[in-house]
Amino acid sequence: MTATLCEHRPSGVDAIRSARKRNSRRTRIVIPSLAVAVVGLFMVSVLLGSFTVTIPDFFRLLGGAEIPGATFIVMEHKLPRAVIAVLIGVAFGVSGTIFQTMLRNPLASPDIIGISYGASASAVFAIVVFGAAGATVSIAALVGALVVAAAIYALSRRGGVAGYRLILVGIGFAAIMTAVVNYLMTRTDVTTAQEALVWVTGSLNSSNWSRVSILGASLVLLLPIATALSRNLRGLEMGDDAAAGLGVPVERSRLGLILVGVALAAVATAAAGPVAFIAFLSGPIARRALGGKASLTAAAMVGALIVLAADFVAANMIPNVSLPVGVITGAMGAPFLLWLLVSTNRNGTAG
Amino acid sequence: MAIAPHTKRDPHADTLTIPSSPAAQDEAVSPVSPAGPAGPAVTTAPKAAGRSTRRSHNGLKLAAAVVVLLIFCAASLAFGARATSIDVVIEALTNFDPSNGDHAVVRARIPRTITGLCVGIALGLAGAAMQGVARNPLADPGILGVNSGAALAVVFAIYFLGVTNLTGYIWFAFLGAAVAAIIVYAIASLGREGATPVKLALAGAALSAGLASLMNAVLVSSKKTLDEFRFWQVGSISGRDWDLILPVIPFLAAGVVITMFTGRILNGLSLGDDVARGLGQKVGLTRAITAVGIVILCGGATAMAGPIAFVGLVIPHMVRTICGPDYRWILPFSAVAAPLLVIGADVVGRVILPPSEIPAGIMTALVGAPVFIWLVRRRKLVSL
Numbered sequence: 001m002t003a004t005l006c007e008h009r010p011s012g013v014d015a016i017r018s019a020r021k022r023n024s025r026r027t028r029i030v031i032p033s034l035a036v037a038v039v040g041l042f043m044v045s046v047l048l049g050s051f052t053v054t055i056p057d058f059f060r061l062l063g064g065a066e067i068p069g070a071t072f073i074v075m076e077h078k079l080p081r082a083v084i085a086v087l088i089g090v091a092f093g094v095s096g097t098i099f100q101t102m103l104r105n106p107l108a109s110p111d112i113i114g115i116s117y118g119a120s121a122s123a124v125f126a127i128v129v130f131g132a133a134g135a136t137v138s139i140a141a142l143v144g145a146l147v148v149a150a151a152i153y154a155l156s157r158r159g160g161v162a163g164y165r166l167i168l169v170g171i172g173f174a175a176i177m178t179a180v181v182n183y184l185m186t187r188t189d190v191t192t193a194q195e196a197l198v199w200v201t202g203s204l205n206s207s208n209w210s211r212v213s214i215l216g217a218s219l220v221l222l223l224p225i226a227t228a229l230s231r232n233l234r235g236l237e238m239g240d241d242a243a244a245g246l247g248v249p250v251e252r253s254r255l256g257l258i259l260v261g262v263a264l265a266a267v268a269t270a271a272a273g274p275v276a277f278i279a280f281l282s283g284p285i286a287r288r289a290l291g292g293k294a295s296l297t298a299a300a301m302v303g304a305l306i307v308l309a310a311d312f313v314a315a316n317m318i319p320n321v322s323l324p325v326g327v328i329t330g331a332m333g334a335p336f337l338l339w340l341l342v343s344t345n346r347n348g349t350a351g
Numbered sequence: 352m353a354i355a356p357h358t359k360r361d362p363h364a365d366t367l368t369i370p371s372s373p374a375a376q377d378e379a380v381s382p383v384s385p386a387g388p389a390g391p392a393v394t395t396a397p398k399a400a401g402r403s404t405r406r407s408h409n410g411l412k413l414a415a416a417v418v419v420l421l422i423f424c425a426a427s428l429a430f431g432a433r434a435t436s437i438d439v440v441i442e443a444l445t446n447f448d449p450s451n452g453d454h455a456v457v458r459a460r461i462p463r464t465i466t467g468l469c470v471g472i473a474l475g476l477a478g479a480a481m482q483g484v485a486r487n488p489l490a491d492p493g494i495l496g497v498n499s500g501a502a503l504a505v506v507f508a509i510y511f512l513g514v515t516n517l518t519g520y521i522w523f524a525f526l527g528a529a530v531a532a533i534i535v536y537a538i539a540s541l542g543r544e545g546a547t548p549v550k551l552a553l554a555g556a557a558l559s560a561g562l563a564s565l566m567n568a569v570l571v572s573s574k575k576t577l578d579e580f581r582f583w584q585v586g587s588i589s590g591r592d593w594d595l596i597l598p599v600i601p602f603l604a605a606g607v608v609i610t611m612f613t614g615r616i617l618n619g620l621s622l623g624d625d626v627a628r629g630l631g632q633k634v635g636l637t638r639a640i641t642a643v644g645i646v647i648l649c650g651g652a653t654a655m656a657g658p659i660a661f662v663g664l665v666i667p668h669m670v671r672t673i674c675g676p677d678y679r680w681i682l683p684f685s686a687v688a689a690p691l692l693v694i695g696a697d698v699v700g701r702v703i704l705p706p707s708e709i710p711a712g713i714m715t716a717l718v719g720a721p722v723f724i725w726l727v728r729r730r731k732l733v734s735l
Contacts, residue, residue: 155728156727165727168724168727169727171664172720172721173720173724175661175664175716176717179585179660179713179716179717182584182713183710183713185581190574191574193578194570197567198571201567276560280560321572323572324567326567327565327567328564329564330561330564331561331565331568333564334560337553338558338561342541
């Protein structure tokens, strides 16, 4: 009896070991290929489109050479736009994954739980009431996002923040903020209303280097913190009690993760508006690509991919019309999410 | 509310000696065993008494709510840019004098009050039934894609067909709402375990966002469409004429009839599909029937007033704290409480910022959301 058990044990260990190996092999394949795809799409969006640049010309431009016509379009328009696309994709992807994993609910991304709506309401208020534009709107959005996030956190705190309560309070705030935005849109002339709508949809049309530097600096600060905290995230994913049992300081790490997640979503929203669906989608797509493992790195790259692809389509789909990128992310994202839902249902693994 | 558990907990409290509300005094008639603590009857008697007190309590509370609703309706007729006294309102209704300006004002407020009443009843019932059928406390016409379906259809009507009046929007809104709801339900039903709560909510959120994007694509490129649409989008019950109200009323009536009698079904479903099946329910069929009622109600309400946020979500939760978890009570209570909120919000919106008016759709969110947040904070939400 014991002999047979002993004989069987190695094969069980082997099975686990080979499964683990398969998983890590998958990670080793998926993450570099995502990185390659991001770089490829980045080059495509800079080089192709309404204005085409050859690769040698592009490197000469980077080196500081003056090519009449091309210098301005590439250096002042296309390049900052592509860089912003990558940066907000990374920020939204990481932020969304943090919330979804921590609260164990795919609905709990910043676009659903009210933070983006806070930014929208504040920005639209600035546009409509004060006639603000450019950086002022970004600052208003940032402040709005942070204030609403703080209010949501404070109101959902009651002897610790329960994930469910946080989502519900966030939905309450989202309703108020949406009402404010819709009301403000009726209280102004139609041109301003349209300007506000473009902002609310999320657009990269007003990207420039100063935005790149602000957003880049914020990410340099925030991403290492997110990486450091992601260890605790894996514990929280198993539920508060299990996490506490594993020695994770539940309340403290949750507060830290919320702060980082909110800050990431807020700086990205300030730079480009609340681009729909990136935070919502990146996490689930990355998780699926990795075979069920949550990974901030993969989610960040998926986020960047989505924004780059969507912006390329938005800028070039209709000649001479540059649609806001948010239109495309929403229109592409919805069917994808539905497909995700349906295909998981087939396997019978969905909740 | 506190009384029923009180009697249950303390079998010695014979004949409810400390009634805390006038309603409770009437209650003393119903038997809470003056027999006192004697014999085996004690263990069952307080329980049965608790149940019957709750039932007649709920009846009284419902009656009180109806009275409050009538008062709100009267207020809706009286208040506004030109306030009139209650006497004038009654006079205008019973003995209308066309030459009297006040009477004309009151008359002009009737359609708006009726709209508020219809929309409120529809949204309240639909919200309660939706939360029961989806077993999801977040279920709401807004979250399940109905509002965005209606909105996209209206944008389509404005942009492609040049429709520019509220009556013209009705059927587009109705159709859009119904199609969106059917798509969400169909997608969520795919797969082995059918339309589970999480799948419904996810499918609804996904579809909403997708439709909103299509809508925005049109709106950012067409100023004319945006100019029409932004006023529909806020959701309002003012400026609705009889030719907009009357065609929708038969649909709403059908929806009310279907939904109002699903209380027993929803009670079964709230125990989980397996238990409901064990109790002899045809889960798929009953769910589908309720869903039809919900779609008709939501579509009708949105066709009448545009997307009115939050009523369907917040009212059932508030009602549950008053009447308990029994859907046979939740449904009628929601049908009374929701028009209270809509009409109340509309009246407040009329007087809060004169001379301009804040539309009811904005006010319901501004009033409803804080209440909702307070509820979420105050207690563990009654789980479904």
